[in-house]
Amino acid sequence: MELKLWQVDAFSERALSGNPAALVPLSSWLDESLMQRIANENNLAETAFFVRRGKGRYDLRWFTPASEVDLCGHATLASAWLIFSELEPGLDSIAFETRSGTLTVTRNGNDQLAMRLPADAVSPLDDLALAGAIGKALHTAAPEALFAGRYLMAVWPDAAAVRNLSGPGRIEDVLKDAGFWALIATAPGDRKTGDDGYDFVSRFFAPAKGVPEDPVTGSAHCMLTPYWAKRLRRKTLKARQVSPRGGDLLCTDDGGTIVLSGPCALYMRGTILL
DSSP: OEEEEEEEEETOSSTTSSEEEEEEEESSOOOHHHHHHHHHHHTSSEEEEEEEEETTEEEEEEEOSSOEESOOHHHHHHHHHHIIIIIOTTOSEEEEEETTEEEEEEEOSTTOEEEEEEOOOOEEOOOHHHHHHHHHHTTSOOOSEEEESSSEEEEOSSHHHHHTOOOSTTHHHHHHHHTOSOEEEEEEOOGGGTOTTOSEEEEEEEGGGTEEEESSOTTTHHHHHHHHHHHHTOSEEEEEEOSSSOEEEEEEEETTEEEEEEOEEEEEEEEEEO
16 A cells, blocks of 8 residues: 655744644545554654545544544644645635534635634633642743643743743643643743744643644644733734744634634655555
8 A cells, every 4th residue: 555645844934844744645534543553653743634525625634643633733734735735726725524623724825824723712720739730840930820721721921931941841740630631831922022023922742642842733722812812902913832843823813713824834745655
């Protein structure tokens, strides 16, 4: 068996930046265990598999090295880029059927793609012990606030605190004890210290899923965008995920959905030989 494989860097105008996704177009679904093994072999945050159902319509699934997940923004954007650029270049819009419902991606001009995702509500979590444990695990001060949603979200008072986090550390054990598998670390952007006008910054840690730190996380911004839009009283925000690779996102709060916009860059084409 031979399968075509692309690797595309999402939320970046050039290769070797943003968040890489492996993309495997299929004519029909493979056995789930085989898709999981391929994702493990690729060893990227996500491998996306998709099956064409009609013009501009696809079924889409995402796998980390450890398991299938319900939502992945960057691999959705990368899949759309591949379809627009090479598989169905005449399209202006794509609808993906996923575990999280129908996700649409459109061309937005200037090599930008706009992806509409469901907004995730967050609830305040008053747990001083958990905040202290998070700070200790990440070798920093405790966050000033915690919120629960699809992921656990920790808010620090300034961008430098998030930039200087020492990586996942022992956060997996802390998250497991709290009933979560991933942590968003976020703070307001600091325009006074050269943050290039970013409204907020973030990082994302999911070691339980085989992703110690994700470079740029679209699904995290389903929580981040409504939170910061309300806090900053601004519908459209410029965001920076300050992982070592890093990436920029333009985020729009549109009520029950959010729109994330950004470019993609091709890194590699290849063939899987099985």
